[in-house]
Amino acid sequence: MEQSVPRPRRPGRPGRPVGHVLGIPIYVNGSMLVLAALVTAVYGNYVRAELRLPEPWGYLVGLGFVICLLGSVLLHELGHALTARKFGIGVRGITLELLGGWTEMDRDAPTPRVDALVSLAGPAVSLVLGGVATAATIALPDRTAAGQIAFQLAASNILVALFNVLPGLPLDGGRALRAGLWALIKDRNRATEAAAWAGRILAFVCMIIALWLYRLETLTLFGLLFVLLVVFTLWQGAGQSIRLAKMTRRFPLVDLARLARPLLTVPAGTPLGEAQRRRSEDPRPNVVLAVSDSAGNLTALVDPVAAERVPVDRRPWVAVDTVSRSRDAVPALRLGLTGEQVVRALQAHPAGQYVVTTGEDGKDVVGVLRVGDVAEVLEPRRLRRP
Missing domain, CATH: 3.10.580.10 (CBS-domain)
Structure with a gap:
């Protein structure tokens, strides 16, 4: 996801700086570390059972998967950031957090076309990564640690690409929807509000589907809680987009x-x-x-x-x-x-x-x-x- 925030920034940032990539500051939120530890433990146990590895090796494979996953998220956000820079939009930084990451830009896209290109650059990178990981899965020997990591990376990147293009803010597909509406009605703020309400509808539908799957015992309790966390994040992000659109509409009143x-x-x-x-x-x-x-x-x-x-x-x-x-x-x-x-x-x-x-x-x-x-x-x- 990319984000341009038309309001005064807080002095602090929700993340610790960990370095720069191509001149872009990278930050890591503490919640990302919690998720990394959880995925290392859960996936480590899964790989250990599947490949019959000793306990330490299973967790090392889990850690390797987490590192590759973080790299995938970073590349997704770099897709947004580098595309934005290509069109003259400054990038303040990339923050990696619990459910992925976001790219902070210093201003909004100047045209609907640029808005759409910047928005869809991230999912495009994830889709390419998913294709590369799929090819690696086919090429690598079955039931090996490398093969398992490649398979999981293929599945996760393709899933991220498909989920992110859903038409509702704050997802990348919602920003693309906003760009299309902007081009159609010639009003970026109204387009943002419409795409944000689409995001809230999307969040509600995801919640209903998750509860239905859990009732059918197709989704575990852990899976349900994770989906509800995603739903809450979508709802909050859509609400923030509505709020920022209303604020932007009032800019001319700041005299x-x-x-x-x-x-x-x-x-x-x-x-x-x-x-x-x-x-x-x-x-x-x-x-x-x-x-x-x-x-x-x-x-x-x-x-x-x-x-x-x-x-x-x-x-x-x-x-x-x-x-x-x-x-x-x-x-x-x-x-x-x-x-x-x-x-x-x-x-x-x-x-x-x-x-x-x-x-x-x-x-x-x-x-x-x-x-x-x-x-x-x-x-x-x-x-x-x-």
Whole structure:
């Protein structure tokens, strides 16, 4: 699966960096390690019984299969990543996790054609790997460790390719469906929502089939739990796609001139209590306190969280400078950016607040943008829930 996230990124990533492939950072989620250990144990026991191997050798074969499987997942995601790079889309990284992996890109595909090609590149790689593994299965001697690994890789890669092309987000086939609808109705966001609802229907159908097979005793309890985990992941991923499409539709409402909060500057050394008194008397709404030097130049912004932590009885004796952040340490946004450009800038440089500047040199500060104000524009209903 590939993913382009049109929202500010969290400072941390759900995975540990393990290296680079062709310049692309690779991360491994802790859940992938859990799955690797489980597959090593389950498949190791299966191979040991089938080939009558001693216990340590069975688990070594299981570990070998896991390594090959991880390699297959990585190649699948590289199919997405390299195709995206070919069309000028930056790739932030590939994360391997419990049920496969995902590729994070820095922007959406510019056209439906590119969207479809990037989406289907991963399943195409898996299908090729499945074909190669099938040929290896036929060529290798029967009832050998190598033959068993080749057979399992053939089955798993072909299954992954077929499952991923099912028409529903967040699967790759859902992204291809989104591309087709986008080309048809000329609205990417509506196409995304439609493909995401198809994904939710797909998840529901998979759950019904799994429960029916379990009732017929065709599917084991372990198999049922695994399928339900996949169903839950599909449902959550589809829901996130719906949410992101709705957010993207609201990008034009992100207007820096309207959202920037006005500044009230006080000289360096002003007591915090006095600065807060001046702000309370200012008739403008949502005023942000700032600090200026003797020449009147803006030097820092008051950190509202740090200011609130100062006890009320101490505020007359604490200089406003001590609860402020240097102007140079606060990211800047130029007045005149489009809503999408603002969101992309927040995504690239996560912070709690940003100075809004104007002028040719970008040094004239006209206000402060709080990231919470942008979030309220993009998801008003979500933030108003109790």
